[in-house]
Amino acid sequence: MDTSSHMARAQWMSLLAQAEAAELAAAMDAFAPPADATWLRPAQTGLYMLRGRIGGTGPQFNVGEVTVTRCSVQIGERIGHAWVRGGNARHAELAACADALLQDADQHPKLHEQVLEPLRHSQQARREAASRKAAASKVEFFTVVRGE
Amino acid sequence: MLAAFADPVFDSQRNFRELLQAMARPAVPRELPNLPPAPVPIIPAAMAILMTLCDATTAVWLQQPNDETTCHLRFHAGTRLVDDPRDADFALITDPESMPPLDTFAQGEMRYPDRSASLIVQVPDLRAHAGAYFAGPGIRQTAQLAIDGLPQRFWQQRAAIATRLPLGIDLFFVAAQRMVALPRTTRLLES
Numbered sequence: 503m504d505t506s507s508h509m510a511r512a513q514w515m516s517l518l519a520q521a522e523a524a525e526l527a528a529a530m531d532a533f534a535p536p537a538d539a540t541w542l543r544p545a546q547t548g549l550y551m552l553r554g555r556i557g558g559t560g561p562q563f564n565v566g567e568v569t570v571t572r573c574s575v576q577i578g579e580r581i582g583h584a585w586v587r588g589g590n591a592r593h594a595e596l597a598a599c600a601d602a603l604l605q606d607a608d609q610h611p612k613l614h615e616q617v618l619e620p621l622r623h624s625q626q627a628r629r630e631a632a633s634r635k636a637a638a639s640k641v642e643f644f645t646v647v648r649g650e
Numbered sequence: 651m652l653a654a655f656a657d658p659v660f661d662s663q664r665n666f667r668e669l670l671q672a673m674a675r676p677a678v679p680r681e682l683p684n685l686p687p688a689p690v691p692i693i694p695a696a697m698a699i700l701m702t703l704c705d706a707t708t709a710v711w712l713q714q715p716n717d718e719t720t721c722h723l724r725f726h727a728g729t730r731l732v733d734d735p736r737d738a739d740f741a742l743i744t745d746p747e748s749m750p751p752l753d754t755f756a757q758g759e760m761r762y763p764d765r766s767a768s769l770i771v772q773v774p775d776l777r778a779h780a781g782a783y784f785a786g787p788g789i790r791q792t793a794q795l796a797i798d799g800l801p802q803r804f805w806q807q808r809a810a811i812a813t814r815l816p817l818g819i820d821l822f823f824v825a826a827q828r829m830v831a832l833p834r835t836t837r838l839l840e841s
Contacts, residue, residue, distance in 0.1 A: 540651075543653075543725075543726075544656070576651060
């Protein structure tokens with residue numbers, strides 16, 4: 503696997519993980535886990551320690567713990583993994599299934615069109631709505647010249 | 651790749667209880683309650699012990715490693731796999747006939763006798779009330795146990811190590827679903 507397809511996989515895994523659980527469930531309705539799916543790691547919820555740097559520089563510190571649900575599934579030869587923020591097991595299972603199916607060149611175009619594209623659009627819409635909301639509350643400070 | 655325990659927490663806890671009991675009552679075979687699937691050449695009972703006792707902080711040495719078994723252990727248990735048997739906390743012996751001498755493995759230090767290796771040995775069969783007699787802590791008088799498939803030199807090597815107590819090596823033998831423990835304090839009696 504070359505780097506470009508690694509990148510592509512990282513992007514779709516990120517998209518699946520950040521999708522709304524209900525939207526993902528609706529999009530994946532047509533791609534129910536096939537009978538030969540093996541749940542290598544059934545969905546399990548745990549805590550991850552988030553680390554960060556103030557302003558992106560300086561030493562790392564522990565920001566706090568975040569709930570993460572992970573899941574791994576094998577469909578045919580391909581193994582799909584998912585790590586999803588929160589405790590929604592169904593979300594992690596669907597994301598893992600989608601990851602496994604997306605690695606299959608035959609299924610990829612169909613999933614890309616019916617799952618990834620709608621999720622990408624709604625993610626973009628959510629981002630735009632959030633930034634519009636933020637922009638509307640922007641306050642301009644004008645410096646009043648004092649004295650003289 | 652294969653799955654591991656269906657219920658990782660409770661299955662490994664149930665197995666852990668049996669392993670404790672087996673160590674407390676040496677030379678008495680017990681059944682492991684939960685067996686996960688295992689790739690060849692590892693049998694499910696041996697995999698159950700590895701999945702129960704090993705994680706990212708333990709070094710595991712496999713006698714016959716292959717891609718599937720190393721992937722399986724790394725994925726499910728996150729174990730560190732080592733190439734040198736001297737570095738192992740746990741060693742899995744899948745072919746006792748060709749196993750390295752027992753004194754290859756770590757036997758601990760005088761200050762820290764716990765820094766020794768535990769061996770999991772896959773054998774063809776284990777039978778209670780047959781074969782050799784064993785004695786030691788946890789055994790009322792003697793216990794009789796037959797372990798098949800071990801070379802004669804194995805018992806000579808074990809007797810040689812026994813003089814170094816409290817240093818030594820703890821052993822688990824597995825066959826099918828059954829498991830028996832021989833901690834370093836258990837002696838094989840001369841018949």
